[in-house]
Ligand SMILES: CC(=O)SCCNC(=O)CCNC(=O)[C@H](O)C(C)(C)COP(=O)(O)OP(=O)(O)OC[C@H]1O[C@@H](n2cnc3c(N)ncnc32)[C@H](O)[C@@H]1OP(=O)(O)O
C-alpha cells in the first residue's frame with residue numbers, strides 16, 4: 001500500500017473561509033460562541049437562548065426568548081406524510097439514517113422556495129427534529145404512535161418526555177440544556193463544512209442540513225459518543241478498563257471519544273459534561289460506569305497525552321438519563337442544527353461557490369484500448 005501522505009491531509013491548518021460565529025482552541029483550548037465563553041453559556045443559559053444567539057446574532061431579552069420558545073412549541077406537529085414515511089422505516093434502521101431521511105422528507109413537504117423563508121424553515125426543523133426521532137423510535141420499538149405536541153418548555157425536556165412518556169425532572173432538563181449548548185456550534189468541523197459547501201451552490205436549507213447529518217454520522221465525528229458507549233459498557237471495572245485500553249493502544253486501535261483535530265491540550269466541553277456525568281452517576285447509584293470512564297481518561301492521558309473530547313463523558317451522562325445508545329448522535333443533530341443553519345445563513349450572506357483544487361497524482365497520459373483487447 002502507498003505510504004500515507006500527510007502533507008496538507010484533511011485540510012488541517014488551512015483557513016477555508018471566515019466566520020463570526022465561533023472560535024475553537026484559540027489558545028489551545030478555548031471555545032466561544034459570538035464572543036461568549038462556553039463555560040458561562042453552559043452554566044447560565046437555556047439552549048433556546050443559545051440557539052437565538054447563533055441564529056439571530058444576539059442574546060434575546062426575556063420577551064424575545066418567550067416569543068421564540070412559544071414559536072418553537074407551536075411547530076412540533078408532524079405532517080401526516082412524514083409520519084407515514086417514519087412508520088415505514090425498519091425497526092433495525094440506524095436512527096441517524098432516520099434523521100437524514102426525516103430531514104429530507106420534510107424538505108419535500110415544506111420546501112424552501114426562497115431564502116427569505118430561511119428562518120422559518122430553521123425554526124421548524126429545530127422544533128421538529130426531536131419529534132421525528134422519538135416518533136420513529138417509539139413506533140418501531142414499542143408499537144406506539146406518540147403525541148408530539150407536548151407542552152414542555154424546552155427542546156431537551158420535550159425530547160425526554162416523548163422518549164420516556166413522562167415529564168423529566170429538573171436535573172435532567174438542566175443537563176439537556178447544558179449538553180445541547182455544548183454541542184451547538186464548532187466552527188469549520190466536518191459536518192458544518194459539508195453544510196457550507198452545499199450552501200455555496202445556492203442549494204436549499206434542507207439539502208444543506210441533510211448532507212451535514214450524513215457527515216456527523218461517522219464515528220470519527222458525532223458518531224463517537226455512541227462508539228464510546230459501546231466501548232465503556234464492555235469494561236467490568238476500572239482495572240479491567242485499564243487493561244483493555246492498554247491492549248487497544250498496543251494494537252494501534254482508535255479509542256473513541258479521545259483526541260481532536262484542533263484542540264491540543266484539552267476540549268473545554270469535557271470538564272462541563274464530565275461534571276454532569278458525575279452528578280447523574282451519583283443520582284442513579286452507579287458504581288461502575290463513571291469510575292470506568294474516569295480511568296479511561298487517566299490512562300489515555302498518561303500513555304498518549306490524549307484527552308477526552310466532547311463525546312466521551314456524554315456517553316455515560318446520556319446513559320444515566322435512560323437514553324438508548326443509538327439515540328446519542330441524533331441528540332447531537334438536534335443541537336448542531338443551530339450551528340449548521342447559522343453557518344448556512346453566513347455563507348449565503350457573502351457567497352462564492354466553494355471549489356478548491358486538487359494535486360493530480362494519476363497517470364500522465366493513457367492510450368485508448370478497444371474493449372475487446374482489454375485484460
Ligand atoms: C464532537 C467531535 O466530533 S470530537 C471528535 C470525535 N471523534 C472521536 O472521538 C474519534 C477518535 N479520535 C480520532 O479519531 C482523532 O483524534 C480525530 C479524528 C478526532 C482527529 O484526528 P487527527 O486530527 O487526524 O488527529 P491527530 O493528528 O491529533 O492524531 C495524532 C496521532 O494520535 C493518534 N490518535 C488520535 N486520536 C486517537 C485516538 N482517539 N485513539 C488512538 N490514537 C489516536 C492518531 O492516530 C495519530 O497517530 P499517528 O500520527 O501515528 O497516525
Ligand SMILES: O=C([O-])CC(=O)C(=O)O
Pocket residue numbers: 183185186188189190221261262309310
Ligand atoms: O471540531 C471538530 O472537528 C469536531 C468537533 O469537536 C465538533 O464538531 O464539535
